[in-house]
Amino acid sequence: MRTIEPIVRWDVAFSLFCLRSRYCNQSAMVSKAISHTGDGHLYLLFALLAVLIDSQHGGDFLAVGLTAFAVELPIYWLAKNTLKRRRPAEFSDLLQSHIVPSDKYSLPSGHSAAAFLMATVIGHFYPSLYPxxxxxxxxxxxxxxxxxxxxxxxxxxxAALGIACANLAINSVL
Known part of the structure; x- marks a missing residue:
C-alpha cells in the first residue's frame, strides 16, 4: 500500500483545496444540480428519443448503450466493494460532504463512469453532440x-471505466 500513499496524500490535498475555498458553498449548490443530471434519468430519456426519432441509428444506439452498462455496472460494483476506498470526509475532519452519497465507498466514481460512457456512445452515433x-x-x-x-x-x-466499456460495446455490438 505504500506505493499509493503519495496518490492518497495528493488526493486529500486536492480535495482540501477544492472544499476549503471561500466559494465552496456556492459551488456546491451548482454542483448538486449538475451531479443530479448524472443520476440516470437523462440517459433513459436520450435513449428513448434516439429510438423514437432516429430510425437509422436509434436501435443500435440503444443496444450499444445497454451492452456498455451491462459491462460497466458489474465492474463498478466489484471494484467499489473490493477496493473499499473511503470517501473524502472520512480522511480528514476538514473535508465535508455536501450530499449523502448513495453508497459507502468512493472508487470508482459511478456518476463519472456513466457520464463518460454515455458521452462516448453519443459521440459515436452523433459526433456533432460529442463536444x-x-x-x-x-x-x-x-x-x-x-x-x-x-x-x-x-x-x-x-471516466476511464466508462470510456472503456463504451468502446468495448461499440466494437462488440456493431
Missing part, C-alpha cells in the same frame, strides 16, 4: 469532487 456531451461528463465528474463525495482519482478511474 457538448464531453463537457457535460467533465462537469459531472468535477461536481462529484466539489460535493466532497469523490477524490480526483476516483473520477479519473470512473
Amino acid at each position: 457538448a456531451c464531453l463537457i457535460w461528463a467533465l462537469a459531472i465528474g468535477t461536481s462529484r469532487i466539489l460535493l466532497g463525495v469523490h477524490f480526483l482519482t476516483d473520477v479519473l478511474i470512473g
Whole structure:
C-alpha cells in the first residue's frame, strides 16, 4: 500500500483545496444540480428519443448503450466493494460532504463512469453532440469532487471505466 500513499496524500490535498475555498458553498449548490443530471434519468430519456426519432441509428444506439452498462455496472460494483476506498470526509475532519452519497465507498466514481460512457456512445452515433456531451461528463465528474463525495482519482478511474466499456460495446455490438 505504500506505493499509493503519495496518490492518497495528493488526493486529500486536492480535495482540501477544492472544499476549503471561500466559494465552496456556492459551488456546491451548482454542483448538486449538475451531479443530479448524472443520476440516470437523462440517459433513459436520450435513449428513448434516439429510438423514437432516429430510425437509422436509434436501435443500435440503444443496444450499444445497454451492452456498455451491462459491462460497466458489474465492474463498478466489484471494484467499489473490493477496493473499499473511503470517501473524502472520512480522511480528514476538514473535508465535508455536501450530499449523502448513495453508497459507502468512493472508487470508482459511478456518476463519472456513466457520464463518460454515455458521452462516448453519443459521440459515436452523433459526433456533432460529442463536444457538448464531453463537457457535460467533465462537469459531472468535477461536481462529484466539489460535493466532497469523490477524490480526483476516483473520477479519473470512473471516466476511464466508462470510456472503456463504451468502446468495448461499440466494437462488440456493431
